[in-house]
Amino acid sequence: MYLTQPIKKITLGLAGAIALMAGSAQANTELKVYTALETEQLRPYAKAFNAQYPDISIKWVRDSTGIVTAKLLAEKNNPQADVIWGLAATSLLVLKEQDMLEPYAPKGLAKLSPKFRDKAATPSWVGMDAWMASLCFNTIEAEKLGLPKPTRWEDLTKPVYKGHVVMPNPASSGTGFLDVSSWLQLFGEDKGWDYMDRLHNNIARYTHSGSKPCKLAAAGEAPIGISFAYKGASLKKKGAPLDVIYPQEGLGWDMEAASIVKGTKNLDAARKLMDFAVSKEANKLYNKSFAVVAYPGIAQQIPYFPSDAESLMMNNDFEWSASNRKQILSKWQSRYDSKSDPK
Structure with a gap:
C-alpha cells in the first residue's frame, strides 16, 4: 500500500513526459518547399528561417524552373508542395491562372517595391529578387x-x-x-x-x-x-x-518569387515562411547572390555585376x-x- 502512491506518481510522471514529448513532436511542422534556387543557397536561407521559427522544418524539393513548374502543374489535383520559395514569377503567373496559389499578404508587404508583387489586393505571390x-x-x-x-x-x-x-x-x-x-x-x-x-x-x-x-x-x-x-x-x-x-x-530578366500552394494542410506554417520571405533579413540574404532585390535600400554592389544593373534590365x-x-x-x-x- 505504501508503494502504490510512489508508483502511481512515477507512472503519471512518465506519462506526462511522454505526452510532452509527443506534443513537441506534433508542434514540429515540416513544410515541403519546391524551389529552383541554386543548391548552395538553400542551407543559408533555411538556417535563417529556422532561427526565427525553430518549430518549422523545411524539406526542399529542388530542380530547374521548367521541371518544377511542370511538376506543380501535374500535381494540380493532388498538391504535394506546401510552399514555393524561389521560382520564376512567370511560372507563378501560370499557376495563378490555374487557381493553384493561396492568396496571402505577408507581414511587411507594404515595404516591398511595387513591381515585386502580384498586382492583386491580396497577392498570390511576392517577389524576392531579380x-x-x-x-x-x-x-x-x-x-x-x-x-x-x-x-x-x-x-x-x-x-x-x-x-x-x-x-x-x-x-x-x-x-x-x-x-x-x-x-x-x-x-x-x-x-x-x-x-x-x-x-x-x-x-x-x-x-x-x-x-x-x-x-x-x-x-x-x-x-x-x-x-x-x-x-x-x-x-x-x-x-x-x-x-x-x-x-x-x-x-x-525574371523575378524569383514565393507563394503558398493552395490546398496545403500547413497553412499557418506556410504563412510564417511567407512573412520571412519578404523580411529585411531575407532580402539581405538574397543580395548576397543578386544585385536587385525586392526590399528597397537593401541592395549593395556585388562584384562582377554592373553598377547600373537595374537600368540595364528591359521592360519585361x-x-x-x-x-x-x-x-x-x-x-x-x-x-x-x-x-x-x-x-
Missing part, C-alpha cells in the same frame, strides 16, 4: 580559338561563333525562357524568331539547366555560355577565367510571357529541340 541574363565568356578558350569578345546579342549570330555557343533549353530552364521571351519582346516577334534561327546555327547544344552553360564555359568545355549573372559572377569570383558580359541591346511584360508561354515553348521545340541534351 536575376538577369548574361554571357559567360572563357577568355583562355576564346584566345585559343581566335574568337572576339561579343558585346551584343546580335554578335552571337556571326559565323565565327559557329559551334561555340551553349544555351539553356527554355522548356526546362527559367533562364532559357527569359532569354527567348525577352528576345521576342526586344526585337519583336518576327525578328525575334529570325534572330533565334540565326543563333541556332551557332549553338553547340541546349542544356536543361540555366547555370550549366556558364559552368561549361568556366570549365573550358565551351567558350561561350548564355546563362545568368549570378552564376557568372560567382564562378569568376572563384577564379574561373571568365568575362561576364551584359549584352548592349538590353537584358532579359511578365503577363505576356506567362500567357504566351505554352505557344512560345511549342514553337521553340519544333524549331530547335534537335540540339537539346538528352533528358
Whole structure:
C-alpha cells in the first residue's frame, strides 16, 4: 500500500513526459518547399528561417524552373508542395491562372517595391529578387580559338561563333525562357524568331539547366555560355577565367518569387515562411547572390555585376510571357529541340 502512491506518481510522471514529448513532436511542422534556387543557397536561407521559427522544418524539393513548374502543374489535383520559395514569377503567373496559389499578404508587404508583387489586393505571390541574363565568356578558350569578345546579342549570330555557343533549353530552364521571351519582346516577334534561327546555327547544344552553360564555359568545355549573372559572377569570383558580359541591346530578366500552394494542410506554417520571405533579413540574404532585390535600400554592389544593373534590365511584360508561354515553348521545340541534351 505504501508503494502504490510512489508508483502511481512515477507512472503519471512518465506519462506526462511522454505526452510532452509527443506534443513537441506534433508542434514540429515540416513544410515541403519546391524551389529552383541554386543548391548552395538553400542551407543559408533555411538556417535563417529556422532561427526565427525553430518549430518549422523545411524539406526542399529542388530542380530547374521548367521541371518544377511542370511538376506543380501535374500535381494540380493532388498538391504535394506546401510552399514555393524561389521560382520564376512567370511560372507563378501560370499557376495563378490555374487557381493553384493561396492568396496571402505577408507581414511587411507594404515595404516591398511595387513591381515585386502580384498586382492583386491580396497577392498570390511576392517577389524576392531579380536575376538577369548574361554571357559567360572563357577568355583562355576564346584566345585559343581566335574568337572576339561579343558585346551584343546580335554578335552571337556571326559565323565565327559557329559551334561555340551553349544555351539553356527554355522548356526546362527559367533562364532559357527569359532569354527567348525577352528576345521576342526586344526585337519583336518576327525578328525575334529570325534572330533565334540565326543563333541556332551557332549553338553547340541546349542544356536543361540555366547555370550549366556558364559552368561549361568556366570549365573550358565551351567558350561561350548564355546563362545568368549570378552564376557568372560567382564562378569568376572563384577564379574561373571568365568575362561576364551584359549584352548592349538590353537584358532579359525574371523575378524569383514565393507563394503558398493552395490546398496545403500547413497553412499557418506556410504563412510564417511567407512573412520571412519578404523580411529585411531575407532580402539581405538574397543580395548576397543578386544585385536587385525586392526590399528597397537593401541592395549593395556585388562584384562582377554592373553598377547600373537595374537600368540595364528591359521592360519585361511578365503577363505576356506567362500567357504566351505554352505557344512560345511549342514553337521553340519544333524549331530547335534537335540540339537539346538528352533528358
